[in-house]
Amino acid sequence: MVQGAANWNTEQTQEWLQNYVDDWVSFYRKQTDEGEVASYIPILQEANPDHLGISIIGKDGMKVRSGDTEIPFTIQSISKVLSFIVACMEKGLAYMLDRVDVEPTGEAFNSIMHLEMRKVQKPFNPLINAGAITVTSTLEGNTSDEKLKPILDLMETILGYRPALNVEVYESERDSSMRNRAIGYYLLETGFLESDLNITLETYFKQCSIEVTVDDLAKIGVVLANDGEDPKTGEELIPRKITRLAKALMLTCGMYDASGKFAAYVGIPAKSGVSGGIVALAPPRVRDEDLPFINGCGIGVYGPALDDKGNSYAGIKLLRHIAKQWDLSIF
Numbered sequence: 641m642v643q644g645a646a647n648w649n650t651e652q653t654q655e656w657l658q659n660y661v662d663d664w665v666s667f668y669r670k671q672t673d674e675g676e677v678a679s680y681i682p683i684l685q686e687a688n689p690d691h692l693g694i695s696i697i698g699k700d701g702m703k704v705r706s707g708d709t710e711i712p713f714t715i716q717s718i719s720k721v722l723s724f725i726v727a728c729m730e731k732g733l734a735y736m737l738d739r740v741d742v743e744p745t746g747e748a749f750n751s752i753m754h755l756e757m758r759k760v761q762k763p764f765n766p767l768i769n770a771g772a773i774t775v776t777s778t779l780e781g782n783t784s785d786e787k788l789k790p791i792l793d794l795m796e797t798i799l800g801y802r803p804a805l806n807v808e809v810y811e812s813e814r815d816s817s818m819r820n821r822a823i824g825y826y827l828l829e830t831g832f833l834e835s836d837l838n839i840t841l842e843t844y845f846k847q848c849s850i851e852v853t854v855d856d857l858a859k860i861g862v863v864l865a866n867d868g869e870d871p872k873t874g875e876e877l878i879p880r881k882i883t884r885l886a887k888a889l890m891l892t893c894g895m896y897d898a899s900g901k902f903a904a905y906v907g908i909p910a911k912s913g914v915s916g917g918i919v920a921l922a923p924p925r926v927r928d929e930d931l932p933f934i935n936g937c938g939i940g941v942y943g944p945a946l947d948d949k950g951n952s953y954a955g956i957k958l959l960r961h962i963a964k965q966w967d968l969s970i971f
């Protein structure tokens with residue numbers, strides 16, 4: 641690392657970081673062929689497996705972006721963080737924690753087995769499908785569009801534009817959603833759902849189909865890194881308590897059943913989705929050394945070739961490399 645660079649947000653240091661990140665993206669792009677694009681939602685198979693892009697936005701506004709940063713993709717499971725935040729803002733933390741737990745499962749995101757085998761009182765956490773569908777059922781509104789609205793409102797406030805739904809992905813997911821319907825019926829039978837099953841599932845499929853870019857994910861990440869405040873204005877966009885809980889859930893449950901390894905080897909809160917997106921964030925660090933993004937940053941990654949757990953194969957390697965180089969780990 642460059643020594644003595646007390647202010648990283650200068651043209652020179654920015655160029656220096658940019659060159660490094662460009663090299664790392666080129667290096668890890670060569671490994672994308674080790675992963676595979678998701679195929680259980682037919683249209684996701686059309687993604688280009690060679691794509692790899694990253695955007696990093698610091699609390700002070702510094703930006704580094706590299707690779708395939710302009711490709712739009714659907715947010716998928718990353719939306720579970722936002723729906724949980726919105727539900728907590730609407731209903732309050734106590735209400736939501738009565739309905740969904742905060743424990744990792746160590747199972748696949750769409751597992752139904754543990755719900756029945758362990759006779760749980762409530763779904764394990766809001767970032768697996770059973771928990772996310774339960775959370776979505778608590779959102780206020782009588783139609784899927786009404787339930788989706790506060791999620792889009794929050795995103796609009798953070799991003800500065802209202803994101804669109806990818807209708808083709810929505811329809812493809814809706815028409816191939818047997819597993820989620822099975823989870824939904826199980827939740828209905830056990831009394832977890834608070835809204836009509838079809839409206840809940842329609843909302844869930846829509847929230848997964850919101851289209852974003854790596855810049856959008858980095859903007860969401862930096863607000864979370866900043867405990868829910870807009871880094872530019874200091875305005876509270878998400879209450880601090882809710883933001884902290886969301887970050888704890890991302891750290892413990894955000895990378896499916898690879899969350900433990902991600903915490904151990906990368907060490908920052910993150911949430912992935914099956915289209916290859918990852919939102920991650922580094923909180924401010926207290927260190928004597930000069931480190932890039934020392935005041936915290938949000939990171940968005942896109943790499944649709946996935947590993948066997950459903951996380952972006954090259955995206956995770958890239959994040960691990962950057963976290964090591966810049967000492968981002970919170971531990």
Ligand code: DON
Nearest residue numbers: 716717749769848912913914
């Ligand atoms: O539930 C599904 O199948 C997807 N729409 C979301 C999946 C995903 O990104 C994995 N999540 N943890």
